[in-house]
Amino acid sequence: xxxxxxxxxxxxxxxxxxxxxxxxxxxxxxxxxxxxxxxxxxxxxxxxxxxxxxxxxxxxxxxxxxxxxxxxxxxxxxxxxxxxxxxxxxxxxxxxxxxxxxxxxxxxxxxxxxxxxxxxxxxxxx
Amino acid sequence: xxxxxxxxxxxxxxxxxxxxxxxxxxxxxxxxxxxxxxxxxxxxxxxxxxxxxxxxxxxxxxxxxxxxxxxxxxxxxxxxxxxxxxxxxxxxxxxxxxxxxxxxxxxxxxxxxxxxxxxxxxxxxxxxxxxxxxxxx
Numbered sequence: 001x002x003x004x005x006x007x008x009x010x011x012x013x014x015x016x017x018x019x020x021x022x023x024x025x026x027x028x029x030x031x032x033x034x035x036x037x038x039x040x041x042x043x044x045x046x047x048x049x050x051x052x053x054x055x056x057x058x059x060x061x062x063x064x065x066x067x068x069x070x071x072x073x074x075x076x077x078x079x080x081x082x083x084x085x086x087x088x089x090x091x092x093x094x095x096x097x098x099x100x101x102x103x104x105x106x107x108x109x110x111x112x113x114x115x116x117x118x119x120x121x122x123x124x125x126x
Numbered sequence: 127x128x129x130x131x132x133x134x135x136x137x138x139x140x141x142x143x144x145x146x147x148x149x150x151x152x153x154x155x156x157x158x159x160x161x162x163x164x165x166x167x168x169x170x171x172x173x174x175x176x177x178x179x180x181x182x183x184x185x186x187x188x189x190x191x192x193x194x195x196x197x198x199x200x201x202x203x204x205x206x207x208x209x210x211x212x213x214x215x216x217x218x219x220x221x222x223x224x225x226x227x228x229x230x231x232x233x234x235x236x237x238x239x240x241x242x243x244x245x246x247x248x249x250x251x252x253x254x255x256x257x258x259x260x261x262x263x
Contacts, residue, residue, distance in 0.1 A: 001251070001252050003251065009261055009262055009263055012262055013170070021169070021170060022261075025169070025244050025247075028243070028244040028245075029244045029245070029247065029248045032244065032245045032248055033248070034248045122251060122256065122257050124136065124257060124259040125259055125261065126138075126259055126261035
């Protein structure tokens with residue numbers, strides 16, 4: 001069964017979780033035998049931008065030693081065989097070019113999203 | 127009655143924050159009333175929906191005590207739907223994400239709630255007619 005995970009909610013609890021929970025969920029379920037595709041849209045496209053860095057956070061004497069590394073997590077999904085797509089128009093609206101993002105992403109136009117959904121057995125919109 | 131389906135719901139929102147958790151509970155109730163099998167995977171804050179230590183409180187703005195107020199507790203609604211499904215001979219399986227439970231200290235759930243993992247969500251989805259995700263916005 002092919003499942004399309006559409007991730008639209010961006011940076012939802014990422015500091016506390018030390019990752020994006022849906023990228024994480026996809027990674028775990030892909031390892032468990034699932035067959036997933038990921039579509040990043042809206043602000044969530046920023047998850048795959050390589051220049052982001054949220055390290056150095058501290059509260060009093062406490063320091064966050066393992067910040068979320070969302071671009072690395074996205075690249076890890078691709079390395080695991082998950083096709084990770086992003087909506088071209090959403091990226092352009094945010095001034096993002098392909099060179100700003102991790103390699104291996106698949107660009108998808110808005111008018112191709114319906115076809116992408118149709119190519120999967122279930123569509124989960126997060 | 128229409129053909130029995132098996133439906134999986136994945137939900138993320140905690141109780142008392144958004145209408146999405148209420149919508150989930152209403153959808154679950156409709157599914158149970160229509161004789162469908164129901165799976166729920168509670169992820170992140172949603173693990174507090176069946177939290178056993180939820181307590182009713184009075185509402186001074188309404189001038190009512192806790193009993194008069196009939197305070198809605200999500201755990202009671204879930205227990206009621208579990209009972210309804212059992213009476214109907216259908217399945218109502220609620221799985222709380224274990225890691226989400228641990229990081230929130232939400233390990234006291236009502237009877238019938240199972241601790242699980244993303245593997246349970248995948249299995250539920252694979253064995254269902256369809257899956258609805260109600261994510262956080």
